Amino acid sequence: MMVVRIVLIVLGLVVLGGAAFAAFAWRSEIEPISGETAEFGADLLERGAQLAAVGNCIACHTVPGEKAFAGGLPLPTPFGTIYSTNITPDPETGIGRWSEEAFRRAMREGVDREGRHLYPAFPYDHFTRVTDEDNRALYAYLMTREPVRAEPRQNDLVFPLGFRPLLAGWKFLFLDKGPHQPVAEQSAEWNRGAYLAEGLGHCGACHTPRNALGAADSSRHFGGGEAEGWIAYAINESSPAPIPWNEDSLAFYLRNGWHELHGVSRGPMAEVTGNLGGLPDSDIEAIAIYVASIMGEPSDQRRAEADRLLEEVRSDAAKSGDVVQAVDSVVQPQGSDIHGEGAAIYAAACATCHESDRPLPFGGLDFRLSTAVNAASPQNIVNVTLFGLPPADGEASSVMPGFAGALDDRQVGELLAYMRARFSGREAWDGVEEMVRATRSGDYPVTIRPSDGIERAPTNVGAEY
Numbered sequence: 001m002m003v004v005r006i007v008l009i010v011l012g013l014v015v016l017g018g019a020a021f022a023a024f025a026w027r028s029e030i031e032p033i034s035g036e037t038a039e040f041g042a043d044l045l046e047r048g049a050q051l052a053a054v055g056n057c058i059a060c061h062t063v064p065g066e067k068a069f070a071g072g073l074p075l076p077t078p079f080g081t082i083y084s085t086n087i088t089p090d091p092e093t094g095i096g097r098w099s100e101e102a103f104r105r106a107m108r109e110g111v112d113r114e115g116r117h118l119y120p121a122f123p124y125d126h127f128t129r130v131t132d133e134d135n136r137a138l139y140a141y142l143m144t145r146e147p148v149r150a151e152p153r154q155n156d157l158v159f160p161l162g163f164r165p166l167l168a169g170w171k172f173l174f175l176d177k178g179p180h181q182p183v184a185e186q187s188a189e190w191n192r193g194a195y196l197a198e199g200l201g202h203c204g205a206c207h208t209p210r211n212a213l214g215a216a217d218s219s220r221h222f223g224g225g226e227a228e229g230w231i232a233y234a235i236n237e238s239s240p241a242p243i244p245w246n247e248d249s250l251a252f253y254l255r256n257g258w259h260e261l262h263g264v265s266r267g268p269m270a271e272v273t274g275n276l277g278g279l280p281d282s283d284i285e286a287i288a289i290y291v292a293s294i295m296g297e298p299s300d301q302r303r304a305e306a307d308r309l310l311e312e313v314r315s316d317a318a319k320s321g322d323v324v325q326a327v328d329s330v331v332q333p334q335g336s337d338i339h340g341e342g343a344a345i346y347a348a349a350c351a352t353c354h355e356s357d358r359p360l361p362f363g364g365l366d367f368r369l370s371t372a373v374n375a376a377s378p379q380n381i382v383n384v385t386l387f388g389l390p391p392a393d394g395e396a397s398s399v400m401p402g403f404a405g406a407l408d409d410r411q412v413g414e415l416l417a418y419m420r421a422r423f424s425g426r427e428a429w430d431g432v433e434e435m436v437r438a439t440r441s442g443d444y445p446v447t448i449r450p451s452d453g454i455e456r457a458p459t460n461v462g463a464e465y
């Protein structure tokens, strides 16, 4: 009797709990629209195009080489693979039957038209900040793209994450819903920058580390994360850049994709800067003001070190002729003898460009200024060394050949150990060779994207050069 009663109570609780959860997770369907294309003004469409570029919608919603916005791109996550959806106005397989209200709800709350919760691989934890007005422009822009019939692909997630109602729990914990609230003590420009960077620009999706459940760790805002096989360096007070960033250098970099004291943007960041290039100057400056304020003023010590470094680099560059020798005389590599092979590879394969007097973005950066050489992880320098830097389509942009075919894992290890010791003076990197192996074999998949937004397989890059 007793046992039966306990079983009944437990069952009752499970049912009640289940019902409560179902109510908590339930979202209503929003009525479909007829599918006839509404009329939108040219101004609205132009703004929508700009905003879509800031949000980089096309990158996640397009399989390289296929129709724009038709979805199907696999996004690997620690929990399995999620496929982006078709956001063209096709009525059957895209968002052709979505009203503006349904679109706004997806952006603000991560819920689709039929009421299903969406995975935060769609960065609605950032897009929730977008104003109704800007959502209208984005909606107008998407609803006027070419409709493409493309069925969404099945996600491949670890059990039980395929069950979407669970996402209600994730949102309860981590989604801070609602448009950007201006901070009264800050200027209008700062607020504009915060709106763009935290919202559509979703800088934190890559630059803020994530917790075990894949949500942004807000205690380490902009503290450095990763994206598509690349390290997205810290862009707060712990930025590893040898020369501290400031409003001017940030604005220049975000607009042009390179800066003479910081090098070029690579991997997913190349695409970000490529997209931001189309924004009005005032918006770029606003983002730079906001990010610079998050970075804060460098300490006196950091500033003094940077001044010293800059003076050193500039005086070397000014010395005529053999820059290689000049650099050697200033920076004595610690234990250079053990890096004999690395030094030889460097001199033969890298110095020709990186110690030429050619200015950026076509000449290589002096490695003493490189964040990649000074960062805690060598991943980005491994990527660049193996796969090179592709040119952007139709543009004269920086080009570096990939060395995947010319150097084996051990040689790349030797080369990077030498570069680290010679150019950064920081502690040696561990496990470079294993990282090279994993990167080369695709165990650690890296996407190389030029700024035209079309992803290319890394293996093509060397061949193209």
Ligand code: HEC
Pocket (backbone or CB within 6 Å): 051, 052, 055, 056, 057, 058, 060, 061, 075, 082, 083, 084, 085, 086, 087, 094, 095, 103, 106, 107, 112, 113, 117, 118, 119, 120, 121, 122, 123, 138, 200
């Ligand atoms: C980092 C990758 C990424 C970016 C950037 C991105 N999306 Fe998505 N989006 C996704 C993924 C993945 C899904 C599917 C989520 C799911 O199935 O739960 C999605 C789903 C959506 C949906 C729901 C569609 C449906 O049929 O359910 C809409 C609407 C959408 N995205 C619009 C946008 C817009 C507008 C932008 C640009 C402002 C954008 N996305 C940028 C990854 C992205």
Ligand code: HEC
Pocket (backbone or CB within 6 Å): 196, 197, 201, 202, 203, 204, 205, 206, 207, 227, 230, 231, 232, 233, 235, 239, 240, 241, 245, 250, 253, 262, 264, 265, 266, 267, 268, 269, 272, 287, 291, 371, 372, 380
């Ligand atoms: C899709 C991922 C992604 C997004 C979104 C993104 N970044 Fe980046 N960012 C990266 C990666 C990866 C790097 C490192 C690239 C490299 O090695 O050149 C980077 C590098 C940078 C750097 C250079 C840091 C240094 O010291 O060299 C700055 C500055 C920067 N990002 C700012 C921003 C801002 C501001 C935004 C938002 C407007 C943003 N990023 C959005 C991935 C991203």
Ligand code: HEC
Pocket (backbone or CB within 6 Å): 262, 263, 264, 346, 349, 350, 351, 352, 353, 354, 360, 361, 362, 363, 364, 365, 366, 369, 370, 371, 372, 373, 380, 381, 384, 385, 389, 398, 399, 400, 401, 403, 415
């Ligand atoms: C054909 C010329 C060329 C050669 C050869 C070359 N590079 Fe580059 N490299 C460039 C250019 C151009 C850039 C882009 C400007 C920049 O950021 O330094 C670049 C960028 C880099 C960067 C990014 C630096 C930063 O932080 O911005 C790294 C790392 C790098 N190269 C490593 C190497 C290594 C290692 C070798 C030799 C194995 C090499 N490069 C050979 C032209 C070259």
